[in-house]
Amino acid sequence: EAQVTQNPRYLITVTGKKLTVTCSQNMNHEYMSWYRQDPGLGLRQIYYSMNVEVTDKGDVPEGYKVSRKEKRNFPLILESPSPNQTSLYFCASSLLRNTEAFFGQGTRLTVV
Amino acid sequence: EDQVTQSPEALRLQEGESSSLNCSYTVSGLRGLFWYRQDPGKGPEFLFTLYSAGEEKEKERLKATLTKKESFLHITAPKPEDSATYLCAVQATSGGSNYKLTFGKGTLLTVNP
Numbered sequence: 001e002a003q004v005t006q007n008p009r010y011l012i013t014v015t016g017k018k019l020t021v022t023c024s025q026n027m028n029h030e031y032m033s034w035y036r037q038d039p040g041l042g043l044r045q046i047y048y049s050m051n052v053e054v055t056d057k058g059d060v061p062e063g064y065k066v067s068r069k070e071k072r073n074f075p076l077i078l079e080s081p082s083p084n085q086t087s088l089y090f091c092a093s094s095l096l097r098n099t100e101a102f103f104g105q106g107t108r109l110t111v112v
Numbered sequence: 113e114d115q116v117t118q119s120p121e122a123l124r125l126q127e128g129e130s131s132s133l134n135c136s137y138t139v140s141g142l143r144g145l146f147w148y149r150q151d152p153g154k155g156p157e158f159l160f161t162l163y164s165a166g167e168e169k170e171k172e173r174l175k176a177t178l179t180k181k182e183s184f185l186h187i188t189a190p191k192p193e194d195s196a197t198y199l200c201a202v203q204a205t206s207g208g209s210n211y212k213l214t215f216g217k218g219t220l221l222t223v224n225p
């Protein structure tokens with residue numbers, strides 16, 4: 001089954017403790033991206049990647065890092081999480097730049 | 113800056129009562145406009161892509177249309193299972209080689225039996 005898989009689904013952590021949210025797709029897609037979704041603000045793009053080793057900032061990249069060492073994986077790294085990063089995070093992938101994005105099931109992160 | 117505005121924010125319909133959702137956008141050049149459906153606690157699910165003004169696409173009770181300034185998602189004879197948040201997103205040509213999607217805040221649709 002074609003899918004985008006994120007882990008973990010739920011995470012509660014403390015301020016400053018480094019964490020990684022994993023994202024993997026099995027569709028051989030070139031493009032991958034990370035979004036956060038907050039009430040009243042909608043979905044906002046954090047980072048995206050157009051291929052292995054090629055990444056760029058989206059609208060809200062501060063406090064996040066990404067890497068794309070393999071085509072199928074695109075982890076999101078929070079080096080020093082803060083409470084304002086409490087949010088619902090989605091990973092997505094697309095075959096081409098202007099084709100539909102397939103989204104993962106989401107990771108709900110709480111930073112206390 | 114690319115902008116996407118969806119209206120209304122929330123819409124409540126009776127089963128069978130047809131209506132339309134609006135997505136107004138401002139981009140210097142449109143590469144594509146996307147409609148997604150999102151159920152509570154889940155990731156957005158792709159519905160349609162529209163690339164040029166005048167284009168229309170249909171799927172079951174849904175029909176999406178596109179003009180140079182806005183897109184409509186028409187829902188004909190909705191059922192309670194159509195209840196969800198509907199998201200509109202645009203990708204602009206002005207971004208060059210980047211991969212940027214700008215989303216609207218969505219319309220929460222509730223269909224009562």
